[in-house]
Structure formats: C-alpha cells, structure tokens
Amino acid sequence: MQANKPEDFYQNVSKALAQPDLKKIIRRTTDKAEAKRAEAIANFPEFDNARSQGQKVKDHTIKYMEHYLAEFEKNALAQGTIVHWASTGEEASKIVLDICRQHKAKKVTRSKSMLGEEIGLTHAFDNSEMERIETDLAEHIIQLAGDPPSHIVWPAMHRSREDVVKLFREFHADPTYSEEITDLVRSARRDLRTKFLTSDIGISGSNFLLADSGSSCTVTNEGNAELTITPPKVHIVTAGIEKLVPSMAHAVPLLRLLTRSATGAEITQYITFHNGPKRPNDADGPQECHIVLVDNGRTKMLAEGMEEMLRCIRCGACMNHCVVYKHIGGHAYGSVYPGPMGSVLTPHLNSLEVANKQTHACTMNGRCEDVCPVNIPLPKLLRSLRAQSWQKKYEPLLNRFVVQSFAAMAKRPRLFQLLSSCGVIVMKVFSRKGWIKTMPFTSGWTRNRDLIEPESTTFMHQYKKMKKTKNGGA
Amino acid sequence: MSQKITNAGRTQSNAIECLNISEKKVGLFVTCLVNTMRPSIGFASITLLEQAGCTVEVPELQSCCGQPAFNSGDDEGTRQIAYQTIKQFENFDYVVLPSGSCAAMIKKNFIEVFKDQPQWLARAKHLASITHELLSFLVDVCHFQPNGIELDGSYTYHDSCSGYRALHVYEQPRKMLSKVKGLKHKPLNSHAECCGFGGTFCVKYSDISNAIVAEKVENVLATEADYLLGGDMGCLMNIAGKLNREGHKEIKALHTAEVLAGLAPQILGGKDAS
Numbered sequence: 001m002q003a004n005k006p007e008d009f010y011q012n013v014s015k016a017l018a019q020p021d022l023k024k025i026i027r028r029t030t031d032k033a034e035a036k037r038a039e040a041i042a043n044f045p046e047f048d049n050a051r052s053q054g055q056k057v058k059d060h061t062i063k064y065m066e067h068y069l070a071e072f073e074k075n076a077l078a079q080g081t082i083v084h085w086a087s088t089g090e091e092a093s094k095i096v097l098d099i100c101r102q103h104k105a106k107k108v109t110r111s112k113s114m115l116g117e118e119i120g121l122t123h124a125f126d127n128s129e130m131e132r133i134e135t136d137l138a139e140h141i142i143q144l145a146g147d148p149p150s151h152i153v154w155p156a157m158h159r160s161r162e163d164v165v166k167l168f169r170e171f172h173a174d175p176t177y178s179e180e181i182t183d184l185v186r187s188a189r190r191d192l193r194t195k196f197l198t199s200d201i202g203i204s205g206s207n208f209l210l211a212d213s214g215s216s217c218t219v220t221n222e223g224n225a226e227l228t229i230t231p232p233k234v235h236i237v238t239a240g241i242e243k244l245v246p247s248m249a250h251a252v253p254l255l256r257l258l259t260r261s262a263t264g265a266e267i268t269q270y271i272t273f274h275n276g277p278k279r280p281n282d283a284d285g286p287q288e289c290h291i292v293l294v295d296n297g298r299t300k301m302l303a304e305g306m307e308e309m310l311r312c313i314r315c316g317a318c319m320n321h322c323v324v325y326k327h328i329g330g331h332a333y334g335s336v337y338p339g340p341m342g343s344v345l346t347p348h349l350n351s352l353e354v355a356n357k358q359t360h361a362c363t364m365n366g367r368c369e370d371v372c373p374v375n376i377p378l379p380k381l382l383r384s385l386r387a388q389s390w391q392k393k394y395e396p397l398l399n400r401f402v403v404q405s406f407a408a409m410a411k412r413p414r415l416f417q418l419l420s421s422c423g424v425i426v427m428k429v430f431s432r433k434g435w436i437k438t439m440p441f442t443s444g445w446t447r448n449r450d451l452i453e454p455e456s457t458t459f460m461h462q463y464k465k466m467k468k469t470k471n472g473g474a
Numbered sequence: 475m476s477q478k479i480t481n482a483g484r485t486q487s488n489a490i491e492c493l494n495i496s497e498k499k500v501g502l503f504v505t506c507l508v509n510t511m512r513p514s515i516g517f518a519s520i521t522l523l524e525q526a527g528c529t530v531e532v533p534e535l536q537s538c539c540g541q542p543a544f545n546s547g548d549d550e551g552t553r554q555i556a557y558q559t560i561k562q563f564e565n566f567d568y569v570v571l572p573s574g575s576c577a578a579m580i581k582k583n584f585i586e587v588f589k590d591q592p593q594w595l596a597r598a599k600h601l602a603s604i605t606h607e608l609l610s611f612l613v614d615v616c617h618f619q620p621n622g623i624e625l626d627g628s629y630t631y632h633d634s635c636s637g638y639r640a641l642h643v644y645e646q647p648r649k650m651l652s653k654v655k656g657l658k659h660k661p662l663n664s665h666a667e668c669c670g671f672g673g674t675f676c677v678k679y680s681d682i683s684n685a686i687v688a689e690k691v692e693n694v695l696a697t698e699a700d701y702l703l704g705g706d707m708g709c710l711m712n713i714a715g716k717l718n719r720e721g722h723k724e725i726k727a728l729h730t731a732e733v734l735a736g737l738a739p740q741i742l743g744g745k746d747a748s
C-alpha cells in the first residue's frame with residue numbers, strides 16, 4: 001500500500017470512506033481499547049492525581065529542557081554511550097545509516113518506534129544496501145504488506161487476520177497452515193528468531209530518557225526490543241528530545257499513565273531500562289551504544305507556544321476516542337501520526353500549508369482532551385493552528401468567504417435579524433411536508449441529510465409581536 | 475436570597491416587592507439556530523425560566539455566539555461578534571442559552587480571543603461568569619422541577635459534546651425529565667460520542683459527518699424510543715435530518731426545554747409555539 005500524502009487529505013478521506021469494511025476493522029480495535037482503558041481508569045482512583053503529576057513532570061522537563069539535555073548527555077557519555085544530535089529527520093536518518101555503514105552492517109533489526117517512521121528511517125534503509133528487519137509483530141506484518149502504520153500503538157490494525165494468514169504463508173520460510181492466532185504468532189516467532197541472532201545492529205526507540213542516569217527506557221509486550229538490543233554488537237537508540245524526564249522516579253507516574261491509557265493494562269510485559277554498552281562483568285549486551293537525540297521541529301514547537309503538545313507520551317488514547325479517526329482510519333491523515341495528536345504534530349513536522357486540512361477535520365467534541373493522560377488541550381491547539389492557517393490564508397477561498405460574510409452579518413445584529421427572516425422565507429419555499437430535501441447553497445448539509453422546515457417566522461419576529469399584543473392588551 | 479431573609483416579616487405588599495428584588499434578571503440569548511429554525515425552543519426557555527422565578531428579557535440586538543468564526547480560526551471576526559454580545563448581555567444577573575455549545579463558546583472561548591485586550595478580557599470574563607446553559611441553570615441555580623407536565627412514551631437522550639464535556643450537563647436534564655408523567659427513559663448506546671455535527675465541520679467534511687451521524691442514527695433507532703431529546707439544536711437537526719433522510723418517521727426529535735414547557739403536543743401537531 002502506497003503511503004498517502006498529507007496534502008491529499010480530501011482524496012484520502014474519500015478513499016477511506018469508500019472502503020466498505022474499514023469502520024468495522026477500526027472499531028474492532030478501538031472499541032476494545034476504549035473499554036479496557038475505561039476499566040483500567042475505574043480501577044485506578046488516583047488517575048486524576050497521576051495525570052496532573054505526569055503533566056507537571058513533563059512541563060517541568062520541557063521548561064528546563066536545555067539543562068536536562070545537558071545532564072542526560074553527560075550521564076550517557078559516562079556510561080559509555082555515544083551521543084549524537086540531529087536537528088532534522090533527514091540528519092537523524094543519515095547519522096543512523098552512517099553508523100551502520102561504519103560497522104559494515106548487512107542486517108539491521110529494529111523494534112517499533114514511531115520516531116523511526118517520523119524521521120524516515122524505514123525508507124532510508126529500504127533505499128540502502130542493508131536489510132531492515134522489523135521485529136515488533138505489527139510492524140513485521142506491515143513490513144511484509146508494504147503498508148505504512150495506521151495507528152501509533154497498533155500499526156497493523158487495518159489488517160485482518162485473513163490478511164495476516166496470507167502474508168505469513170507467502171513470506172515465512174516455515175509457514176503455518178493454521179489460522180489460529182497462537183500458531184500465527186509462532187510462525188512469526190520462528191521467522192524472526194534467527195534474524196534476531198544474526199543481526200549486525202539493533203535499533204530501538206525510547207519511551208523515556210532519564211537525565212540523571214543517561215538511560216533509555218523501552219515499554220513493550222513482546223520482548224522484541226530486548227532481543228533487538230541485546231544480541232547485536234551495536235545498539236542505536238533514536239529518540240525525540242521530548243522523551244526526557246529528570247529521573248526514574250519521574251518516569252514512574254508517566255509509565256502508570258501510559259500503559260493504562262494505551263491498552264488498559266496496569267503494566268506491560270517488558271519495561272526495560274537500557275544503560276549503555278556491555279560492562280566488563282555483564283553476561284551480554286552490545287559492545288557499542290549510540291543515542292541519536294532528534295529535534296525535528298520540537299524546539300520550534302516550544303518557541304511557537306505549542307509546548308503543551310511536547311507532553312505527549314504517544315499512548316494513542318486520543319485517536320482511540322476520536323470519532324473522526326474511527327471513520328477514516330490512520331492512513332487518511334497521510335502522516336505517521338494520525339488522529340488528534342497527529343493533526344497537531346504533523347503541521348510542525350511537515351508544514352502547516354501541507355497539513356492544515358487535518359486541523360479542520362475535528363468536531364471539537366473534546367473527547368481527546370478528556371482522555372489525554374497528560375492533559376494536552378488538543379482542541380485548543382487544533383484551533384490555534386486553524387487561526388494560524390486563517391492568518392496565512394491557507395483556507396480554501398470559498399470557506400474564507402462564507403465565514404467572513406457570516407461574521408460581517410453577525411456583528412450587525414439588525415442586519416443579521418433581517419437576513420435570518422429572509423432565510424426563513426426562502427427555506428419555506430423549498431420545504432415539503434416539514435422538510436427540505438434540497439436547496440441552493442446547502443448541498444453540504446442536504447447531500448446527506450434533510451433540513452428541518454423552520455417555523456413560520458423567526459423567534460425575534462414572533463417575540464416582538466407577542467410583546468406588542470401583551471402591552472397593547474394591558 | 476439574603477434580601478429575602480432580612481426583609482422577612484414586613485407587610486405583604488413589601489414582601490412582594492422584596493420577592494421581585496430577589497428575582498433573577500435573566501438575559502436570554504436564543505442563539506441563531508433557535509431564532510431561525512425553531513423559535514419554540516426560545517419560547518419554551520422563557521416559560522421555564524419564568525416558572526423558575528426569573529425575570530426574562532430578550533435583548534433584540536443579538537445575533538450569533540461567534541462559533542463559526544472562532545472554529546474557523548477567524549479571531550478578528552470572532553472579536554467583532556463578541557463585542558456585540560458582551561455589550562448586550564453583560565449587565566444581566568445571568569445570561570442563559572438553550573444550547574450547550576453556544577453557552578460554552580461564551581463561557582470558555584471568548585477569553586481566548588481577548589488575550590491581548592485586557593479591558594475586553596475583563597468584560598469577557600465577567601460575561602463568562604454569569605453565563606449558563608439553560609437546563610443546568612434551571613436545576614443547579616434555580617433548583618427548578620417541572621410540575622404537572624405529561625407526555626406519554628419513551629425518550630432517549632443525546633448529550634451534546636459541549637454541554638456534556640465542557641459544561642458537565644448530564645444529570646440535570648434527566649432529573650427534570652424524570653418528573654414528566656408518562657415519560658420513560660431509554661439509555662442511548664455510546665451516548666458520549668459526537669453526532670458528527672460540529673458546526674462548520676458538518677458542511678466542510680459533509681461525508682465524514684454523514685458517516686458519523688449514520689452510526690448515531692443506528693444507536694438511536696436501537697433504543698426504540700418515541701422521542702430523541704437533547705439540549706442543542708445543532709445536534710438535534712443533524713440527527714433528525716439523517717433520521718428523516720433514511721425514512722425513519724417513528725422517532726421525533728425535540729429539545730428538552732420544549733418537553734419540559736409542555737409544548738411537545740403542540741409542536742408535534744405542527745403549530746408555532748408563540
């Protein structure tokens with residue numbers, strides 16, 4: 001599946017809505033995620049406290065970003081990790097590929113990291129002489145299918161079990177002929193096991209970077225991050241600078257929020273803190289460790305008053321609860337990051353000119369903010385991006401004209417009342433049996449639903465008449 | 475209330491005067507959808523507010539709360555509209571709107587566009603502090619309960635997102651509706667999910683909105699209720715419009731205020747409320 005582009009949002013949406021089973025496929029995952037999260041939160045009465053604590057940790061670290069980055073670098077170096085800085089995604093990918101080439105790597109294993117997708121690492125490898133092996137089960141599936149991810153936690157959620165059966169039979173050396181989930185997982189396991197052990201370099205992302213120790217933390221369920229990192233000679237971490245927290249104690253409340261918000265679990269199977277290369281007495285571990293700290297628009301977000309978005313811990317709860325995401329799915333957004341968080345992030349990672357349509361694809365119902373584990377005011381941020389688009393005139397001209405005309409009327413109440421009365425008269429002309437099926441300039445509405453017939457005259461008209469009669473009568 | 479207590483024990487004529495002093499002077503912002511599409515909601519609001527002991531005035535120079543401009547990112551347009559609203563309504567004891575989303579616009583969003591204008595910001599904040607959504611105002615501020623209203627059948631309730639999430643309107647309408655004789659509640663599956671209206675969203679992204687409202691309609695129909703009630707004309711127009719397009723005439727959409735004011739039979743009979 002070819003990756004959609006963010007600038008083609010309208011076409012992407014039409015394509016998604018035309019896909020007959022998409023809604024059902026998405027719901028299969030999001031409904032379960034919603035229910036499990038609700039249960040986990042109900043069993044976690046400290047949730048609101050944890051949430052404001054998590055927010056405070058993030059806000060504090062973002063405020064003193066420079067300090068904590070310097071502290072992290074110092075401690076990572078002390079552990080023997082080599083620290084790299086990348087201001088763009090391209091730069092970050094180049095650093096990673098250069099390290100791999102220095103080690104003459106042929107095979108590279110990678111555990112799931114949305115940052116890796118963000119910086120274009122997957123494509124960079126696919127265009128290189130090296131073989132990229134995705135080790136997360138979902139990433140493994142979409143790699144076989146050639147799909148971009150459609151969700152940040154379940155990147156293969158758009159693929160059905162039947163799809164997976166076909167893919168595994170086609171690509172696995174020793175495939176299963178069963179359609180049972182356990183057998184399918186075993187098939188992937190067999191396929192990946194040898195690759196883990198023969199990989200030259202392991203690449204991971206990071207859920208948290210601890211400034212006071214220089215460690216990076218991965219949160220997974222499959223154990224693939226550990227197998228990606230431990231056997232190869234070299235381990236490379238790619239991480240956004242917003243992953244930073246002061247210490248392990250600060251990461252803990254965020255971990256509690258992350259797992260519950262993402263999958264409804266109290267904890268995942270594996271939470272590992274990686275501390276640099278193998279030390280003399282360690283039984284195993286990489287001989288060389290690199291960490292690539294990526295900016296890619298993040299400091300710009302900080303400068304542009306979008307610092308609240310840097311709190312994001314990538315749990316995916318906002319998209320699981322987003323009524324628009326549930327109908328169009330992740331691919332329509334044309335970005336690694338879909339849904340509400342993606343619509344705020346993509347304009348910064350790409351450009352607002354390219355990704356402003358997504359900021360309007362929101363009903364402002366507030367559910368994403370309601371479930372966000374770190375209180376990101378997503379609707380407010382989306383609206384502020386709309387205000388920027390408005391100032392920069394990225395809006396389609398017709399939309400601009402309609403909104404401006406409406407505002408011009410609404411600021412003149414007498415004119416507004418008069419035009420409302422005219423509107424009622426016109427609507428009456430097109431009404432049949434209490435409903436309007438079609439009328440000029442209302443196709444946005446009447447294409448899909450009927451418009452209720454208005455009463456005989458406006459409220460104001462009836463109200464004035466009533467008052468007159470009352471006063472006259474008295 | 476304190477005036478009532480200190481004035482207790484005076485002569486009857488004085489007591490009536492005192493009651494008048496303690497009456498709440500309410501400015502009703504009918505909202506543009508109610509003004510053009512469904513005036514009966516405005517009249518129902520007046521009836522209910524008066525029954526709850528308020529003096530109601532409807533400033534004639536009102537227009538729109540400014541959401542279409544605000545949600546489109548037109549801050550200047552929003553300010554131009556908001557100046558009017560602030561001037562018209564700031565001197566009331568309370569400003570009440572029969573809509574969660576328009577009330578939330580004034581309560582939560584006006585301050586966003588006046589960040590750099592301290593004087594207007596102060597006035598916007600004052601207006602926000604006296605502004606209420608109708609159904610929650612009746613219960614939370616006026617402690618009102620409907621009396622002697624009857625309507626046979628069952629209803630399901632659509633909680634509009636702004637009312638539910640921004641203003642915490644949930645129990646209040648259900649509490650009042652429980653006092654309507656003959657009316658039974660049938661819970662709506664996914665009641666907290668948006669209906670797809672979203673103001674300008676429903677015309678800008680008509681097809682996404684359609685997919686969302688189609689699902690809402692499925693949930694509404696599954697309740698087999700006779701009435702779909704809610705507190706926001708926008709959502710009701712959206713869901714009712716989709717129900718009608720799909721040929722479902724068996725379920726009628728009404729604003730909660732219309733039911734509570736006893737106007738339902740008249741409206742269902744096709745007559746104006748005034």
